Amino acid sequence: MNHPAIQIRDVHKHFGALHALRGVDLTIEQGEFFALLGPNGAGKSTLINILAGLIAPSAGNIAVMGFDVQQQYQQARQLLGVVPQELVFDPFFNVREMLRFQAGYFGLGRENDPWVDEVLEGLGLADKAHTNMRKLSGGMKRRALIAQALAHKPPVIVLDEPTAGVDVELRQMLWEFIKKLNRDGHTIILTTHYLEEAETLCSRVGMMKQGEIVALDSTANLLNKFAGKHLRLTLGDVHLPQEVQSMVRHVERGVYTFALTDMIQIEYVLSSLRAGGIKVIDMQLNEADLEDVFLSLVGNTAAEHKLASQL
Amino acid sequence: MMNDVKQSTAGNQVSSWRGPWTLLKKELLRFWRVSFQTVAAPVITALLYLLIFSHVLDKHVQVYDGVAYTEFLIPGLIMMSVLQNAFANSSSSLIQSKVMGNIVFVLLTPLTHLQFFLAFLIAAIIRGLVVGLCIYLVAMWFVDLTIASPWMLVAFGLLGSALLGTFGIIAGIWADRFDQMAAFQNFIIMPLSFLSGVFYSIHSLPPFWQKVSHLNPFFYMIDGFRYGFFGKGDVSPALSLLIVAASFLVLALITLKMLKSGYKLRS
Numbered sequence: 418m419n420h421p422a423i424q425i426r427d428v429h430k431h432f433g434a435l436h437a438l439r440g441v442d443l444t445i446e447q448g449e450f451f452a453l454l455g456p457n458g459a460g461k462s463t464l465i466n467i468l469a470g471l472i473a474p475s476a477g478n479i480a481v482m483g484f485d486v487q488q489q490y491q492q493a494r495q496l497l498g499v500v501p502q503e504l505v506f507d508p509f510f511n512v513r514e515m516l517r518f519q520a521g522y523f524g525l526g527r528e529n530d531p532w533v534d535e536v537l538e539g540l541g542l543a544d545k546a547h548t549n550m551r552k553l554s555g556g557m558k559r560r561a562l563i564a565q566a567l568a569h570k571p572p573v574i575v576l577d578e579p580t581a582g583v584d585v586e587l588r589q590m591l592w593e594f595i596k597k598l599n600r601d602g603h604t605i606i607l608t609t610h611y612l613e614e615a616e617t618l619c620s621r622v623g624m625m626k627q628g629e630i631v632a633l634d635s636t637a638n639l640l641n642k643f644a645g646k647h648l649r650l651t652l653g654d655v656h657l658p659q660e661v662q663s664m665v666r667h668v669e670r671g672v673y674t675f676a677l678t679d680m681i682q683i684e685y686v687l688s689s690l691r692a693g694g695i696k697v698i699d700m701q702l703n704e705a706d707l708e709d710v711f712l713s714l715v716g717n718t719a720a721e722h723k724l725a726s727q728l
Numbered sequence: 729m730m731n732d733v734k735q736s737t738a739g740n741q742v743s744s745w746r747g748p749w750t751l752l753k754k755e756l757l758r759f760w761r762v763s764f765q766t767v768a769a770p771v772i773t774a775l776l777y778l779l780i781f782s783h784v785l786d787k788h789v790q791v792y793d794g795v796a797y798t799e800f801l802i803p804g805l806i807m808m809s810v811l812q813n814a815f816a817n818s819s820s821s822l823i824q825s826k827v828m829g830n831i832v833f834v835l836l837t838p839l840t841h842l843q844f845f846l847a848f849l850i851a852a853i854i855r856g857l858v859v860g861l862c863i864y865l866v867a868m869w870f871v872d873l874t875i876a877s878p879w880m881l882v883a884f885g886l887l888g889s890a891l892l893g894t895f896g897i898i899a900g901i902w903a904d905r906f907d908q909m910a911a912f913q914n915f916i917i918m919p920l921s922f923l924s925g926v927f928y929s930i931h932s933l934p935p936f937w938q939k940v941s942h943l944n945p946f947f948y949m950i951d952g953f954r955y956g957f958f959g960k961g962d963v964s965p966a967l968s969l970l971i972v973a974a975s976f977l978v979l980a981l982i983t984l985k986m987l988k989s990g991y992k993l994r995s
Contacts, residue, residue, distance in 0.1 A: 470994065472994060491838035505828060505830045505833075507828070522839055
C-alpha cells in the first residue's frame with residue numbers, strides 16, 4: 418500500500434514530427450484529489466491515454482499503484498477507472514446492462530450490484546437504469562459515461578474534462594459524489610478547463626504547457642506564490658501613468674485589474690493615479706484565483722495582445 | 729496469463745474467466761437483440777436462392793448421380809450463409825464500436841488480447857451456426873436430406889465459421905469506415921463465396937477455372953461440408969479439412985499478433 422497512486426517517469430510521446438510529451442515526471446499519492454490543467458494541445462489527454470493503455474509512450478513509463486501500465490497492464494487497468502472525454506455509448510443496451518457488462522469485463526458479477534446501484538443513485542441515474550443508452554439526453558449520457566468508468570469501483574479515478582458542456586445541476590451532483598469517493602479513499606485525477614472547479618476541489622495542481630509540467634504544487638501554495646491579491650479599479654477611459662502599467666494584469670471596459678504581491682502596493686497605485694489626475698470610480702480587492710496562476714504560467718497570448726492594444 | 733488473482737477495492741475476489749465470458753455474452757446479446765436482421769434476414773435470403781435456383785435448374789442439372797440439384801444446392805447454401813454471417817458478426821461489431829467510439833470501454837479493461845479474440849471468435853461461430861441451423865430446419869420442409877457423416881458437418885461448420893469469424897476480426901480492426909468494410913464484403917467475401925461451387929460442381933468448369941477454384945479457400949469449406957451430407961465431394965474431405973484448419977491457424981495467429989501490437993486499436 419506504499420506505492421503512489423500514479424507514478425509517471427520521464428514520459429515522452431512523438432506523433433510523427435510532433436513532440437507531444439517532452440519528459441513528464443509526476444507522482445500522485447493515494448487519496449489525493451489532483452487537477453491537471455493546461456490549454457488545448459498541452460498534452461493532458463495524451464498523458465491520460467498513455468496512463469489508460471490506449472496509446473503507448475515513445476519513452477518512459479507509468480505505474481498505477483506500483484503496476485506498470487504496459488508490462489502489468491491487467492493489474493494496472495483493474496485499479497484504474499477512466500472517464501473518456503468523448504461522449505461515447507453503446508446503442509444496443511440500457512444503462513444498467515452497460516454497467517453490469519463493464520463490471521463484468523473487470524471480473525465482477527452480481528455481488529457488485531449494490532455498488533452499481535450506489536453509482537446510479539449518486540449520479541442521478543437511478544430512474545434511467547432501464548432506459549436504452551441511445552434514448553438518453555446529452556447530460557444523461559455524460560452521467561452514464563462516468564458511471565461506466567466507476568462500475569468496477571476503481572481505487573484510482575481519472576476524469577478527463579468530465580464537465581465539458583454539462584449543466585450546473587449535474588456538475589454539483591457529480592462533484593458531491595466524487596468528493597464522497599475521495600473521502601472514502603479513492604484517488605481522483607481531474608483535467609478541466611474550469612479553473613474554479615480545480616480551485617475548490619483539488620488539493621494539488623499540475624499545470625502543463627506544450628508537453629511539459631510547468632507548475633506543480635498544492636493549490637494554496639500556487640495561489641500564494643504566483644498571484645497574491647488583485648486590485649480592481651474602475652477608472653473609465655484613461656491613460657495610465659507609466660510606472661503602474663507593468664502591474665496591470667487585465668483591462669476590460671474601463672476596469673483595470675492590478676496584480677499585487679504586497680498590500681503596500683495599493684497605496685503606490687492609488688497615489689500614482691492621483692498624481693496623474695485619474696479618478697477612481699470604484700474599487701475592489703480580491704484574492705487571486707488559479708486562473709491568474711494559469712495565465713501567468715501558461716500565458717494567454719490573446720489576453721496579452723488585448724492588453725497591449727489597450728494600454 | 730490468468731494466474732494472478734486480483735483484489736478489487738470492493739473486497740471481492742476478481743475472477744479471471746468472468747471478463748471474457750462477459751464480453752462473449754455482450755457480443756451474443758448484441759446480435760440476438762436484432763435477430764430479425766442478423767438471423768431471419770439471411771435465412772430468407774438463402775431460401776430465396778433455393779426457391780429460384782431449384783425451380784429453374786432442378787430438372788436440367790444433375791451434379792452427382794442420384795442427387796437432385798435442389799439437394800445438391802442446400803448444403804452449399806447453408807455453408808455459404810454460415811461463412812458470411814460469421815464474418816458479418818465480428819466485422820460489423822468491431823467497425824460499429826470503432827465508429828461509435830464505444831470500443832474504448834473494452835480497451836480500458838484488463839481483458840487480454842487472447843480473451844478479446846476468443847470472445848469475438850466464439851460469438852461469430854455461434855451466429856454462423858445459428859443461421860445455418862435455421863436454414864437447414866426450414867429446408868427440411870421441402871427436401872429430405874440424409875446426413876452421411878455428421879462429424880464432417882460439425883468439423884467444417886466449426887472450422888469454417890471460425891475462419892470467417894477471424895477474418896471478420898481482421899477486417900474490423902483494419903477498416904476505419906463503413907465503406908471500407910463494405911468493400912471487404914463486396915470485393916472479397918461475395919466473389920469468393922459465389923465462386924466456390926455453391927451453385928455448381930467445379931468439375932463442370934473448364935480445366936483452367938477448376939485450377940483457379942482450388943485456390944479459393946471457400947471451395948474447400950463448401951466441398952467438405954457437402955461431403956458431410958452426401959459422402960462424396962470434388963476433393964478429398966481430409967485435404968479440405970487440412971486446408972481449412974491450416975488457414976484458420978494462420979489467420980488466428982495474424983489476428984493475435986495484430987491485437988497484441990495494438991494495431992489501429994491502441995494507436
